[in-house]
Amino acid sequence: MTFPPLRPELAGIEPYGAPQLDVPVQLNVNENPYGPSEECVADIAASAAEAARTLNRYPDRELVALRAALASYLSGDVAGEIAPEQVWAANGSNEVMLQLLQAFGGPGRTALSFAPTYSMYPEYARDTMTAWVAGRREDDFSLDLDRARALVEDVRPHVVLLPSPNNPTGTALPPSAVDELCGAVGDSGIVVVDEAYGEFRRTGVPSALEQLPAHRNLVVTRTMSKAFAAAGLRLGYLAADPAICDAIRVVRLPYHLSAVTQATALAALRHAAELLGKVDELRAERDRTVDWLRDQGFEAADSDANFVLFGRFEDRHAVWKGLLDRGVLIRETGPDGWLRVSIGTGDEMIAFQKALMEVTT
Structure with missing residues (x-):
């Protein structure tokens, strides 16, 4: 008998995670390279200290103040208004996704997405014992809506996962894709548009938040x-129909968001304008990076995120390792032959460009 008595399907699997290496230029996990101001830090520290005075008590398990603040923030991204009862929060969008699969997936149910896509999606399905089906994107990483709808009608999934912008390709979905697949799924399932990088989308690319009133x-x-x-x-x-939020409350762990997390998030939201203040600069740097890569003869996918997928390389690992040897860490992910670089500061992107040319010429 093998110890520990792990579920058989988990045997031999390595935990998910990007390399965490101490190098000068870290461009592998799509972080914002610009930290908060001292004023923001002070507000967060004071808020956390105030929360610390109540740590003998459980936090608000319904996240009332936080949900209201998040609803107010999201309402600035739509023509209408998003109500607090339409919002739910958890420890990262990873836990939000896991809770969705716990509530709407499970044994005898199916989740579907279109590859290449976020590598954690099949892990959420595995962890909740949900069957996993992956369709394919086109060569330009877009969706053929006729083929996508046909696959949905054939599989009848209970959860459809649609990152927009897509990770790792940066590709945004048109509103027609959301309408088409929400219609195909109907009331037998949910369609999750994952906008983890939504604030980075290019001018004129709408958020799926606008379509919430049309699709419960x-x-x-x-x-x-x-x-x-x-x-x-x-x-x-997340933002959704209040009935979906209520369903998630059934599977969430009690008091899953600590008092300190809630207080810190509320403080950060008070400084939203500052924290989001570098988004335009990062967008511009992203677009310059796409243009530069193409000018050097590489392929680079159009991106609405804060990263760029580029290639193609016969031995992408050798390129990744060559960059690492020069102090630049990017991500070896996505389709074979491609690499992904997060958008950093101007100096970090110059270092990336210099290292890439040294490795590939």
Whole structure:
């Protein structure tokens, strides 16, 4: 008998995680390279200290103040208004996704996405004993809506996961894709549009939040880890029909968001304008990076995120290792032959460009 008595399907599997290496230029996990101001830090510290005075008591398990603040923030991204009862939050968008699969997936149920896509999705399915089906994106990483709808109608999934912008390709979905697949799924399932990088989308690219009134089976997820420059906070959230939020409350662990996390998130939201203040600069740097890569003869996918997928390489690991040897850490992910670089500061991107040319020429 093998010890420990692990579930058989988990045997031999390595835990998920990008390399955490101490190098000068870290461009591998899509963080915002610009930290909070001293004023923001002071507000967060004071808020955490106030929460610390109540640590003998359990936190608000319904996250009332936080849900109201998040609803107010999201309402600035739509023509209408998002109500607090349409919002839910958890420890990063990872836990939000896991809770969705716990509530709407499970044994005898199916989750579906379109590869290449976020590598954690099949892990959420595995962990909740949900069957996993992956369709394929086109060569330009877009969705053929006729083929996508046909697959949904054939599989009849209970959860459809649609990152927009997509990770690792940076590709945003048109509103027609959301309408089409929400219609195909109907009331037998939910369609989750994962907008972890939504604040980085290009001008004129709408958020799926605008489509919430039209589709009660639509869920839009966000995170404070990326544009909000709060990866260390671990705060993700969603907007959906209130009935979906109520369903998630059935499976969430009691008091899953600590008092300190809630207080810190509320403080960060008070400084939203500042924390999001570098988004335009990062967008511009991203677009310059795409242009530069193409000018050097590489392929680079159009991106609405804060990263760029580029290639193609016969031995991408050798390129990744060559960059690492020069103090630049990027991500070896996505389709074979491609690499992904997060957008950093101007100096960090110059260091990336210099190292890449040394490795590939």
